[in-house]
Amino acid sequence: MPWIPRGLREGVVTSRYPRRRDGYGPVFRAAVRVIDAADATTRIEDSVAACPTGAITIHDGRPRIDQGSCILCGRCTELRPDVFRFDPGFETAELRREALVVPEITESDEVLRLASAELGRRVRALRKSVHIRHIDVGSDGSDEWEVAALTNPVYDVQRLGVFFTASPRHADLLLATGVGTVGMLDALRQTYEAMPEPKVVIAAGVEAISGGLLGRGYASHGGIATTVPVDVFVPGSPPSPFSLLYGILLAIGRLSTADRAPGGRSPRSQGKDLGTARSDLYSEGFGMEGRI
Template identity: 40%
Template sequence: MLDTMRKIVKTGIVTEKWNESAVPPRFRGGVLVKTEACSGCGNCTQLCPVGAIAMVSGRPVINNKLCIFCGRCQQGCHQGALYHGSDFKLAEKREVMETGGILRKKISQLLGRSLAIRHVDVGSCNACDWEMAALGNPLYDLSQYGINFVASPRHADMLMVTGMVTRNLTQALLKTYEATPAPKLVVAVGSCATGGKTFGKSYAVRGSVDALVPVDVYIPGCPPRPQALIHGLLMAVNRL
């Protein structure tokens, strides 16, 4: 017991501020474009396996929700115009109409200082799930924000959905969504959930999460880092 106490005192506080954590050199953030180097050849649109790149006014535009961060566009660009940045703050909110904005304000008032999350895996490779699990360790300490995971959707304010929706788990997603009391939020986590094109067209998959249930926040990444997840969660409850 005394040895444990000594170790705790010696170690000190290990929790980091989510927006100040160091990003490793190998991390792949969103794809950025050096406009001065781009020749407008459009080769990158052919290289992208999920169609996340479109040419607009002769320049590539990347859809982060579709991107699987594979790096093919960067490797295949002979001009070096495309590269992966280091920014993990890629979460996006769904655009809502005025009535939706009013509802969002009410949700923020109800959930602003606390949040109960139910995780739903609808067909992931578990990479995103492992990143979510890391949120509970002392380094990120998600509970310091009043955010916790719960065992039942009936106790949840939010659903965090990982994976591209598979045929066999479609009913599970719909029933979990229906079981979650209103007002509720839905967050799509990872490229499979946000884009739904990782495995192309198949009888076994339904696609992205928003093809079945309304999504409030998209957190792209393959997988998104824990800091990116925290950024998306705080964005969902208007705490940024």
């Protein structure tokens, strides 16, 4: 059994998230935001045209980004660094599709509270332990790597009572990746229907939210929301394992209110721009928790 000491010698590499902050979280490019104070009145049309997924729109002369279709290519941040910037962090998931459009469309807090309360009631029984059925509905293959990474020793989601299951009959949570291909829609519907109540659906990645760069086409439905009801939207192309983990914890109501400001991003991921975050990254050995 030479493997056992080999495993032990490495020591603990597992993240303590969500109980403790993880050093790797903030170094990741997670979202593009509009800089609040920016003078965005001149020539933003260029960035709108340059966006390959049409995620940028203009309302009342101010740009607005739909993170549900942003593939984080960074073209807008390069063209107009005074208007757009990369935000670090991974707490990007939202309970409502509209909330992915930033700056937020004024939506009454009431709507969000209702959505959140409804989901909270539904998932009450799942708080301690949840079984996930993953389904690929036309991903590019990278999403599966990130989902599978959740079971590696670094994220080790089993420690949080999160398990992957083969049978939809055992599943509480459906984690869908991919654009929603026509060929997978029946399988998606059947998998969803085979799951017992209560059930929750996560659209993982911009492909599953909006179709991403592919959008709609003869074989793509532009996301899964037209086929199954989506409870949590996790942007990213592909979403990083921490983004996925945050989305899962959000879905099962495991994040305290301190972790999450209502309707917006968690306060801890704000205020630190990627420049300083990336310098931490070098000094901390890629920001990996301690030893990894």
